[in-house]
Amino acid sequence: MARFRPGDRVRVLPDVVDTHHRTPAYVKGRTGRVHAPSGSFHDPEDRAYGGSGLPKRDLYLIEFDMQSLWGPRYGGGEEDKLLIDIYEQWLEPAGNPAGRQD
Amino acid sequence: MNAVHDMGGVPSEDPIDRSEHQLMEWERRTGALVDVLREKQLINTDELRRGIEAISPDEYRRLGYYERWSASLETLLVEKGLLTTEEIDKRAAVVGQRWV
Protein backbone atom coordinates (compact mmCIF):
# COMPACT_ATOMS: atom_id res chain seq x y z
CA MET A 1 0.00 0.00 0.00
CA ALA A 2 2.80 2.40 0.85
CA ARG A 3 3.67 4.68 -2.03
CA PHE A 4 7.35 4.96 -1.19
CA ARG A 5 10.04 2.60 -0.05
CA PRO A 6 13.31 3.21 1.79
CA GLY A 7 15.90 4.60 -0.60
CA ASP A 8 13.37 6.14 -3.00
CA ARG A 9 14.26 9.63 -4.13
CA VAL A 10 11.44 12.02 -3.36
CA ARG A 11 10.78 15.70 -3.79
CA VAL A 12 8.85 17.74 -1.26
CA LEU A 13 6.15 19.81 -2.93
CA PRO A 14 7.02 23.52 -3.04
CA ASP A 15 3.45 24.68 -2.33
CA VAL A 16 3.05 27.70 -0.12
CA VAL A 17 -0.19 27.42 1.87
CA ASP A 18 -1.31 29.40 4.87
CA THR A 19 -3.45 26.70 6.42
CA HIS A 20 -2.06 24.35 9.07
CA HIS A 21 0.44 21.79 7.80
CA ARG A 22 3.58 20.14 9.11
CA THR A 23 5.97 20.73 6.23
CA PRO A 24 8.53 23.44 7.05
CA ALA A 25 9.56 25.95 4.36
CA TYR A 26 13.22 24.89 4.40
CA VAL A 27 12.46 21.47 2.90
CA LYS A 28 9.80 22.57 0.39
CA GLY A 29 10.87 21.95 -3.18
CA ARG A 30 13.91 19.99 -2.01
CA THR A 31 14.86 16.46 -3.01
CA GLY A 32 15.78 13.80 -0.48
CA ARG A 33 15.51 10.06 0.13
CA VAL A 34 13.06 7.96 2.08
CA HIS A 35 14.91 6.84 5.21
CA ALA A 36 12.08 4.76 6.67
CA PRO A 37 8.29 4.71 6.92
CA SER A 38 7.10 6.31 10.16
CA GLY A 39 3.60 4.85 10.26
CA SER A 40 0.22 6.34 9.46
CA PHE A 41 -1.57 9.02 11.43
CA HIS A 42 -4.66 11.18 11.41
CA ASP A 43 -4.26 13.89 8.76
CA PRO A 44 -3.24 17.01 10.70
CA GLU A 45 -4.38 19.28 7.87
CA ASP A 46 -7.96 18.09 8.37
CA ARG A 47 -7.89 17.45 12.09
CA ALA A 48 -6.58 20.96 12.83
CA TYR A 49 -9.96 22.32 11.70
CA GLY A 50 -12.21 19.91 13.54
CA GLY A 51 -12.21 17.15 10.91
CA SER A 52 -11.81 13.48 11.69
CA GLY A 53 -8.38 13.29 10.06
CA LEU A 54 -9.51 10.13 8.29
CA PRO A 55 -8.38 8.37 6.25
CA LYS A 56 -5.05 8.25 7.99
CA ARG A 57 -2.05 9.39 5.99
CA ASP A 58 1.31 7.70 5.61
CA LEU A 59 4.21 9.51 7.19
CA TYR A 60 7.80 9.04 6.02
CA LEU A 61 11.11 9.91 7.61
CA ILE A 62 12.92 11.73 4.79
CA GLU A 63 16.68 12.21 4.71
CA PHE A 64 18.40 15.23 3.13
CA ASP A 65 22.11 15.90 2.70
CA MET A 66 22.90 19.02 4.71
CA GLN A 67 25.23 20.26 1.98
CA SER A 68 22.52 20.08 -0.66
CA LEU A 69 19.94 21.60 1.70
CA TRP A 70 21.98 24.62 2.76
CA GLY A 71 24.90 24.91 0.33
CA PRO A 72 27.80 27.00 1.62
CA ARG A 73 25.77 28.04 4.69
CA TYR A 74 26.41 24.59 6.08
CA GLY A 75 29.71 24.42 7.87
CA GLY A 76 29.61 20.79 9.02
CA GLY A 77 30.68 17.47 7.55
CA GLU A 78 29.98 16.16 4.04
CA GLU A 79 28.03 13.23 5.43
CA ASP A 80 25.80 15.22 7.77
CA LYS A 81 22.06 14.72 7.28
CA LEU A 82 18.74 16.22 8.16
CA LEU A 83 15.91 13.80 8.95
CA ILE A 84 12.30 14.90 9.07
CA ASP A 85 8.89 13.25 9.02
CA ILE A 86 6.86 14.35 6.00
CA TYR A 87 3.30 13.35 5.09
CA GLU A 88 2.70 11.47 1.83
CA GLN A 89 0.58 14.25 0.32
CA TRP A 90 3.66 16.48 0.37
CA LEU A 91 5.89 14.01 -1.49
CA GLU A 92 6.31 13.14 -5.13
CA PRO A 93 8.69 10.65 -6.76
CA ALA A 94 11.98 12.10 -7.95
CA GLY A 95 13.39 8.81 -9.11
CA ASN A 96 14.45 9.83 -12.57
CA PRO A 97 16.21 13.17 -12.32
CA ALA A 98 17.36 13.13 -15.96
CA GLY A 99 13.87 12.75 -17.35
CA ARG A 100 12.18 15.10 -14.95
CA GLN A 101 10.67 18.40 -15.86
CA ASP A 102 10.72 20.69 -12.89
CA MET B 1 8.68 34.77 3.69
CA ASN B 2 8.25 32.07 6.31
CA ALA B 3 5.26 32.05 8.61
CA VAL B 4 6.51 33.16 12.02
CA HIS B 5 6.34 29.71 13.62
CA ASP B 6 8.27 28.14 10.73
CA MET B 7 11.73 28.86 12.10
CA GLY B 8 13.99 26.15 10.72
CA GLY B 9 17.05 27.75 9.13
CA VAL B 10 15.85 31.32 9.59
CA PRO B 11 19.09 33.34 9.85
CA SER B 12 19.93 33.87 13.50
CA GLU B 13 23.18 34.74 15.25
CA ASP B 14 21.54 34.58 18.65
CA PRO B 15 23.35 32.40 21.14
CA ILE B 16 21.15 29.83 22.84
CA ASP B 17 20.08 30.98 26.27
CA ARG B 18 20.64 27.88 28.36
CA SER B 19 19.21 29.27 31.58
CA GLU B 20 16.12 27.45 32.78
CA HIS B 21 13.25 28.48 34.99
CA GLN B 22 11.04 26.34 37.16
CA LEU B 23 7.63 26.27 35.51
CA MET B 24 5.20 28.49 37.36
CA GLU B 25 2.01 27.11 38.82
CA TRP B 26 -0.15 28.58 36.06
CA GLU B 27 2.16 27.20 33.36
CA ARG B 28 1.86 23.73 34.80
CA ARG B 29 -1.91 24.20 35.03
CA THR B 30 -1.97 25.15 31.36
CA GLY B 31 -0.19 21.98 30.31
CA ALA B 32 -2.45 19.88 32.51
CA LEU B 33 -5.68 21.56 31.38
CA VAL B 34 -4.73 20.94 27.75
CA ASP B 35 -4.05 17.28 28.57
CA VAL B 36 -7.41 16.93 30.35
CA LEU B 37 -9.27 18.41 27.37
CA ARG B 38 -7.32 16.19 24.97
CA GLU B 39 -8.19 13.10 26.99
CA LYS B 40 -11.86 14.08 26.69
CA GLN B 41 -11.33 14.60 22.95
CA LEU B 42 -12.65 18.12 23.21
CA ILE B 43 -9.51 19.44 21.53
CA ASN B 44 -6.56 17.80 19.77
CA THR B 45 -2.91 18.61 19.23
CA ASP B 46 -3.41 19.65 15.61
CA GLU B 47 -6.04 22.20 16.62
CA LEU B 48 -3.84 23.51 19.41
CA ARG B 49 -0.97 23.98 16.95
CA ARG B 50 -3.27 25.65 14.44
CA GLY B 51 -4.46 28.05 17.13
CA ILE B 52 -0.86 28.90 18.04
CA GLU B 53 0.00 29.51 14.39
CA ALA B 54 -2.95 31.91 14.13
CA ILE B 55 -1.34 34.27 16.66
CA SER B 56 -0.03 37.41 14.92
CA PRO B 57 3.74 37.40 14.31
CA ASP B 58 4.41 40.22 16.79
CA GLU B 59 2.35 38.52 19.49
CA TYR B 60 3.96 35.18 18.74
CA ARG B 61 7.41 36.63 19.39
CA ARG B 62 6.29 38.56 22.46
CA LEU B 63 4.37 35.81 24.26
CA GLY B 64 5.97 33.05 26.27
CA TYR B 65 5.47 29.41 25.40
CA TYR B 66 2.53 28.71 27.70
CA GLU B 67 1.07 32.13 26.96
CA ARG B 68 0.78 30.99 23.35
CA TRP B 69 -0.88 27.78 24.54
CA SER B 70 -3.32 29.82 26.62
CA ALA B 71 -4.17 32.06 23.66
CA SER B 72 -4.71 29.06 21.38
CA LEU B 73 -6.81 27.26 23.97
CA GLU B 74 -9.07 30.29 24.28
CA THR B 75 -9.49 30.43 20.49
CA LEU B 76 -10.53 26.77 20.46
CA LEU B 77 -12.87 26.87 23.46
CA VAL B 78 -14.70 29.90 22.08
CA GLU B 79 -14.83 28.43 18.57
CA LYS B 80 -16.34 25.22 19.94
CA GLY B 81 -18.94 27.12 21.94
CA LEU B 82 -17.69 25.81 25.27
CA LEU B 83 -16.96 29.32 26.57
CA THR B 84 -17.55 32.87 25.40
CA THR B 85 -15.00 35.67 25.19
CA GLU B 86 -17.21 37.82 27.42
CA GLU B 87 -17.33 35.35 30.27
CA ILE B 88 -13.56 34.79 30.06
CA ASP B 89 -13.04 38.59 30.12
CA LYS B 90 -15.21 38.93 33.19
CA ARG B 91 -13.71 36.05 35.08
CA ALA B 92 -10.13 37.01 34.17
CA ALA B 93 -10.75 40.41 35.79
CA VAL B 94 -11.95 38.66 38.97
CA VAL B 95 -8.99 36.30 38.93
CA GLY B 96 -6.71 39.32 38.56
CA GLN B 97 -8.19 40.98 41.63
CA ARG B 98 -8.00 37.80 43.60
CA TRP B 99 -4.30 37.24 43.01
CA VAL B 100 -2.81 40.72 42.73
Add this chain to the structure above:
Amino acid sequence: MGADHDHGGDHHHPGLAEDLSLGEPARRLMAMEELLVEKGVIGADEVRRVMDVIAARSPVDGARVVARAWMDPAFKLRLLEDPRAALAELGYPVVSGSKLAVVENTENLHHLVVCTLCSCYPTSLLGPPPDWYKSFAYRSRAVVDPRGVMREFGLEVGEAVEVRVVDSAADLRYMVLPRRPEGTEGMAEEDLVALVTRDSLVGVGAPNQPAVNS
Protein backbone atom coordinates in the same frame (compact mmCIF):
# COMPACT_ATOMS: atom_id res chain seq x y z
CA MET C 1 -25.34 30.49 32.98
CA GLY C 2 -24.61 29.18 36.44
CA ALA C 3 -22.64 32.32 37.20
CA ASP C 4 -23.99 32.84 40.69
CA HIS C 5 -21.63 30.52 42.46
CA ASP C 6 -19.63 31.86 45.30
CA HIS C 7 -16.23 32.66 43.91
CA GLY C 8 -14.95 33.87 47.22
CA GLY C 9 -12.98 31.36 49.19
CA ASP C 10 -13.80 28.19 47.30
CA HIS C 11 -11.04 28.40 44.78
CA HIS C 12 -7.88 27.38 46.42
CA HIS C 13 -4.93 27.18 44.09
CA PRO C 14 -2.00 26.01 46.12
CA GLY C 15 1.23 27.54 44.96
CA LEU C 16 -0.40 30.33 43.03
CA ALA C 17 0.69 32.89 45.55
CA GLU C 18 4.19 32.67 44.11
CA ASP C 19 2.83 33.89 40.76
CA LEU C 20 1.82 37.28 42.04
CA SER C 21 2.44 39.06 38.78
CA LEU C 22 0.02 36.94 36.75
CA GLY C 23 -0.05 38.36 33.26
CA GLU C 24 -3.20 38.57 31.19
CA PRO C 25 -2.68 35.17 29.44
CA ALA C 26 -2.24 33.52 32.83
CA ARG C 27 -5.35 35.20 34.23
CA ARG C 28 -7.33 34.11 31.20
CA LEU C 29 -6.06 30.57 31.61
CA MET C 30 -7.15 30.48 35.24
CA ALA C 31 -10.51 31.94 34.21
CA MET C 32 -11.00 29.27 31.54
CA GLU C 33 -10.23 26.47 33.97
CA GLU C 34 -12.67 27.80 36.58
CA LEU C 35 -15.43 28.26 34.04
CA LEU C 36 -14.94 24.78 32.59
CA VAL C 37 -15.22 23.28 36.08
CA GLU C 38 -18.36 25.29 36.86
CA LYS C 39 -20.01 24.19 33.64
CA GLY C 40 -19.17 20.59 34.38
CA VAL C 41 -16.98 20.21 31.29
CA ILE C 42 -14.14 19.03 33.50
CA GLY C 43 -14.11 17.74 37.05
CA ALA C 44 -12.92 19.92 39.90
CA ASP C 45 -9.83 17.81 40.59
CA GLU C 46 -8.94 16.71 37.10
CA VAL C 47 -6.36 19.37 36.35
CA ARG C 48 -4.64 18.80 39.68
CA ARG C 49 -4.61 15.06 39.08
CA VAL C 50 -2.97 15.48 35.67
CA MET C 51 -0.50 17.99 37.11
CA ASP C 52 0.60 15.29 39.54
CA VAL C 53 0.99 12.77 36.72
CA ILE C 54 3.09 15.24 34.71
CA ALA C 55 5.17 16.18 37.76
CA ALA C 56 6.08 12.52 38.22
CA ARG C 57 7.77 12.38 34.81
CA SER C 58 11.39 13.33 34.48
CA PRO C 59 14.49 12.67 32.40
CA VAL C 60 15.39 10.01 34.98
CA ASP C 61 12.79 7.80 33.28
CA GLY C 62 14.62 8.24 29.98
CA ALA C 63 17.90 7.53 31.77
CA ARG C 64 16.51 4.25 33.13
CA VAL C 65 15.50 3.18 29.65
CA VAL C 66 18.95 4.05 28.29
CA ALA C 67 20.80 2.22 31.07
CA ARG C 68 18.72 -0.90 30.43
CA ALA C 69 19.52 -0.69 26.73
CA TRP C 70 23.23 -0.43 27.52
CA MET C 71 23.01 -3.48 29.77
CA ASP C 72 20.82 -5.64 27.57
CA PRO C 73 21.45 -5.75 23.80
CA ALA C 74 18.23 -7.64 23.15
CA PHE C 75 16.26 -4.97 24.99
CA LYS C 76 18.08 -2.31 22.97
CA LEU C 77 16.95 -3.91 19.72
CA ARG C 78 13.36 -4.05 20.93
CA LEU C 79 13.60 -0.42 22.05
CA LEU C 80 14.74 0.72 18.61
CA GLU C 81 12.18 -1.44 16.81
CA ASP C 82 9.13 -0.92 19.00
CA PRO C 83 9.73 1.66 21.75
CA ARG C 84 6.18 1.46 23.04
CA ALA C 85 6.39 -2.25 23.77
CA ALA C 86 9.90 -1.95 25.19
CA LEU C 87 8.80 0.82 27.55
CA ALA C 88 5.80 -1.23 28.63
CA GLU C 89 8.25 -3.97 29.67
CA LEU C 90 9.80 -1.49 32.09
CA GLY C 91 6.38 -0.58 33.45
CA TYR C 92 5.98 2.76 31.69
CA PRO C 93 2.36 3.22 30.69
CA VAL C 94 1.52 3.25 27.03
CA VAL C 95 0.50 6.81 26.26
CA SER C 96 -1.94 7.31 23.44
CA GLY C 97 -1.45 9.93 20.79
CA SER C 98 2.06 10.70 19.70
CA LYS C 99 4.46 7.87 19.20
CA LEU C 100 7.92 7.63 20.71
CA ALA C 101 10.88 6.89 18.46
CA VAL C 102 14.42 6.18 19.64
CA VAL C 103 17.52 6.97 17.56
CA GLU C 104 20.87 5.45 18.47
CA ASN C 105 24.18 7.26 18.64
CA THR C 106 27.20 5.18 17.71
CA GLU C 107 30.91 5.73 17.20
CA ASN C 108 30.16 7.08 13.72
CA LEU C 109 26.74 8.64 14.14
CA HIS C 110 25.42 11.44 16.35
CA HIS C 111 21.76 12.47 16.50
CA LEU C 112 20.42 15.84 17.61
CA VAL C 113 16.67 16.43 18.06
CA VAL C 114 14.79 19.69 17.43
CA CYS C 115 11.25 20.73 16.54
CA THR C 116 11.45 23.77 14.25
CA LEU C 117 7.67 24.32 13.94
CA CYS C 118 6.78 24.24 17.63
CA SER C 119 8.53 22.39 20.42
CA CYS C 120 7.57 18.72 20.14
CA TYR C 121 9.42 16.70 22.75
CA PRO C 122 8.94 13.23 24.29
CA THR C 123 7.11 14.73 27.27
CA SER C 124 5.15 11.57 27.98
CA LEU C 125 8.44 9.99 29.08
CA LEU C 126 10.80 12.86 29.95
CA GLY C 127 8.44 15.54 31.25
CA PRO C 128 8.24 19.06 29.82
CA PRO C 129 11.08 20.32 27.61
CA PRO C 130 13.72 22.74 28.93
CA ASP C 131 13.41 26.42 28.06
CA TRP C 132 16.23 26.42 25.53
CA TYR C 133 14.55 23.64 23.54
CA LYS C 134 11.57 25.98 23.04
CA SER C 135 13.74 29.03 22.25
CA PHE C 136 13.61 30.65 18.84
CA ALA C 137 17.42 30.49 18.61
CA TYR C 138 17.48 26.70 19.06
CA ARG C 139 14.53 26.13 16.72
CA SER C 140 16.06 28.19 13.92
CA ARG C 141 19.73 27.23 14.31
CA ALA C 142 19.74 23.52 15.14
CA VAL C 143 18.89 22.43 11.59
CA VAL C 144 21.46 24.62 9.84
CA ASP C 145 24.28 24.82 12.38
CA PRO C 146 23.99 21.73 14.57
CA ARG C 147 27.72 21.51 15.25
CA GLY C 148 27.84 25.15 16.33
CA VAL C 149 24.82 24.64 18.57
CA MET C 150 26.32 21.55 20.17
CA ARG C 151 29.60 23.44 20.69
CA GLU C 152 27.65 26.05 22.67
CA PHE C 153 26.50 23.24 24.93
CA GLY C 154 30.11 22.09 25.27
CA LEU C 155 29.80 19.12 22.98
CA GLU C 156 32.38 18.80 20.21
CA VAL C 157 31.43 16.14 17.67
CA GLY C 158 34.39 14.86 15.64
CA GLU C 159 34.68 15.61 11.90
CA ALA C 160 34.56 11.91 11.11
CA VAL C 161 31.23 11.48 12.89
CA GLU C 162 28.08 11.91 10.80
CA VAL C 163 25.65 14.32 12.43
CA ARG C 164 21.97 13.59 11.90
CA VAL C 165 19.57 16.32 12.95
CA VAL C 166 16.05 15.03 13.49
CA ASP C 167 13.34 17.67 13.07
CA SER C 168 10.34 16.14 14.83
CA ALA C 169 7.79 17.99 12.75
CA ALA C 170 4.89 15.57 12.82
CA ASP C 171 3.54 12.80 15.06
CA LEU C 172 6.69 11.10 16.31
CA ARG C 173 8.61 12.23 19.38
CA TYR C 174 12.29 11.41 19.22
CA MET C 175 14.60 10.44 22.04
CA VAL C 176 18.33 9.87 21.56
CA LEU C 177 19.94 6.70 22.86
CA PRO C 178 23.40 8.08 23.68
CA ARG C 179 26.63 6.09 23.49
CA ARG C 180 27.69 4.29 26.60
CA PRO C 181 30.76 6.07 28.00
CA GLU C 182 34.12 4.32 27.96
CA GLY C 183 35.24 2.84 31.24
CA THR C 184 31.78 1.84 32.42
CA GLU C 185 32.17 -1.89 31.86
CA GLY C 186 30.99 -3.79 34.89
CA MET C 187 29.09 -0.87 36.37
CA ALA C 188 25.72 -1.60 37.93
CA GLU C 189 22.62 -0.51 36.04
CA GLU C 190 21.56 2.02 38.70
CA ASP C 191 25.00 3.65 38.54
CA LEU C 192 24.70 3.91 34.76
CA VAL C 193 21.33 5.64 35.17
CA ALA C 194 23.08 8.43 37.06
CA LEU C 195 25.41 9.08 34.10
CA VAL C 196 22.61 9.75 31.60
CA THR C 197 21.88 13.47 31.40
CA ARG C 198 18.74 15.02 29.99
CA ASP C 199 20.86 16.86 27.42
CA SER C 200 22.27 13.56 26.18
CA LEU C 201 18.70 12.36 25.50
CA VAL C 202 18.21 15.34 23.15
CA GLY C 203 21.69 15.08 21.64
CA VAL C 204 23.17 18.39 22.80
CA GLY C 205 25.27 16.61 25.38
CA ALA C 206 26.98 13.32 26.11
CA PRO C 207 26.44 11.17 29.20
CA ASN C 208 28.67 12.00 32.15
CA GLN C 209 31.93 10.13 32.54
CA PRO C 210 32.11 7.80 35.52
CA ALA C 211 33.97 9.17 38.51
CA VAL C 212 37.55 7.93 38.56
CA ASN C 213 38.40 6.01 41.70
CA SER C 214 41.84 6.95 42.90
